[in-house]
Amino acid sequence: MEELDPLLHQPLRTQLVAFLAGAGEQTFSDLKRQLGVSDGNLDAHLKKLLAADYVAVRKETGKGRPQSFFVLTPGGRQALNDYIRTLQRLLPIDAPGAEGIATPRLAG
Amino acid sequence: MEELDPLLHQPLRTQLVAFLAGAGEQTFSDLKRQLGVSDGNLDAHLKKLLAADYVAVRKETGKGRPQSFFVLTPGGRQALNDYIRTLQRLLPIDAPGAEGIATPRLAG
DNA sequence: AAATAAACTCTGCATATCAGAGTTAATCAA
DNA sequence: TTGATTAACTCTGATATGCAGAGTTTATTT
Numbered sequence: 001m002e003e004l005d006p007l008l009h010q011p012l013r014t015q016l017v018a019f020l021a022g023a024g025e026q027t028f029s030d031l032k033r034q035l036g037v038s039d040g041n042l043d044a045h046l047k048k049l050l051a052a053d054y055v056a057v058r059k060e061t062g063k064g065r066p067q068s069f070f071v072l073t074p075g076g077r078q079a080l081n082d083y084i085r086t087l088q089r090l091l092p093i094d095a096p097g098a099e100g101i102a103t104p105r106l107a108g
Numbered sequence: 109m110e111e112l113d114p115l116l117h118q119p120l121r122t123q124l125v126a127f128l129a130g131a132g133e134q135t136f137s138d139l140k141r142q143l144g145v146s147d148g149n150l151d152a153h154l155k156k157l158l159a160a161d162y163v164a165v166r167k168e169t170g171k172g173r174p175q176s177f178f179v180l181t182p183g184g185r186q187a188l189n190d191y192i193r194t195l196q197r198l199l200p201i202d203a204p205g206a207e208g209i210a211t212p213r214l215a216g
Numbered sequence: 217a218a219a220t221a222a223a224c225t226c227t228g229c230a231t232a233t234c235a236g237a238g239t240t241a242a243t244c245a246a
Numbered sequence: 247t248t249g250a251t252t253a254a255c256t257c258t259g260a261t262a263t264g265c266a267g268a269g270t271t272t273a274t275t276t
Contacts (some may be wrong), residue, residue, distance in 0.1 A: 002123075003119070004119040004122060004123070006119050009118070010117070010232090010233090011111070011112040011114050011117050012116065012233085012234095014198065014199075015110075015112070016156065018198045018199050022200070022202070027254090028254065028255065029253075029255090032254095034201075035113075035236090036229065037233085038115070038234065038235050038236075039236080039254085039256080040233095040234065040235055040236065040237090040254065040256080040257080040258090041233070041234050041235070041253095043256060043257085044232085044234075047234085047245070047256095047270070048232095054154065056200070058205075061241090064244085065241070065252095065253060065254060066240085066241055066242080066253095066254070066255080067253095067254075067255095068254085068255075080199075084201060087195065087201070088201065088214060088256065089190060090122065090123065090126045091122075091126050091188075091192055091195075092126075092129070093190070093192060093196065095195065098117050105118055111223060117219095118263090118264090120264085120265095134236080135221065135223090136224065137222080137223065137224090140223095145265090146222085146265065146266050147224065147225080147265075147266085147267080148225075148226080148227090148262070148264095148265065148266055148267065148268090149265050149266070150224095151224070151226085152225095152264070152265075153264085156263095168259090169272090172274070172276080173221095173222055173223060173273055174222095174271085174272060174273080175223075175224095176223085176224075214243065
């Protein structure tokens with residue numbers, strides 16, 4: 001059976017990565033606001049994504065408050081694409097608007 | 109931001125529910141073999157799905173070894189459909205074969 | 217009827233998730 | 247220009263989740 005990347009298949013991280021994929025570079029605070037999550041929780045999940053090189057940080061200091069900018073790496077983008085393809089194979093995702101399950105298909 | 113049903117958004121449970129949706133009623137052993145998972149783990153996840161009424165059991169006894177047949181309930185099927193729709197809104201799932209992320213869209 | 221095996225279920229450990237307290241650094245007010 | 251305030255993180259510990267294997271029950275086999 002297909003494997004779902006456990007790093008991406010978690011509610012907050014899926015949203016986080018999806019958001020980064022769509023919106024590009026984001027600050028810690030932007031992410032916190034967008035996802036409505038606590039500091040500690042966001043930090044913990046970002047750390048995992050950083051450790052896997054799915055996300056990279058660019059820290060800016062000197063001008064204004066110190067800020068970290070988070071971006072999806074090429075590897076992260078690839079992982080997301082693979083993840084989406086796995087979901088598509090696993091779930092009956094046909095076309096937008098027709099996502100309901102009509103007829104069960106027999107097991108393999 | 110959209111919420112991803114945490115009961116469904118977990119690797120094993122997503123596969124489990126997807127499989128039940130596609131293949132219909134399955135025994136414990138069938139599920140174990142198909143998913144390649146330990147007894148204890150399968151039991152734990154099935155319990156959660158049962159508690160949420162996403163899945164129902166029918167226990168057969170008397171003729172042959174006692175067996176439990178697990179099925180997706182209408183509620184479970186609905187939850188799965190909602191879950192898929194949420195994924196589609198969240199991720200750039202457009203059409204099969206074109207799932208790559210081409211152009212970032214700006215944040216809300 | 218004793219041994220074997222299938223079909224579950226329970227227990228406990230390991231890891232993950234999460235919120236809030238703590239820390240550092242910049243801006244603002246006087 | 248310095249003390250207060252606030253934004254931007256980071257660390258800590260408490261709770262929940264995930265998991266494997268040991269244990270239990272019930273049927274077959276010999």
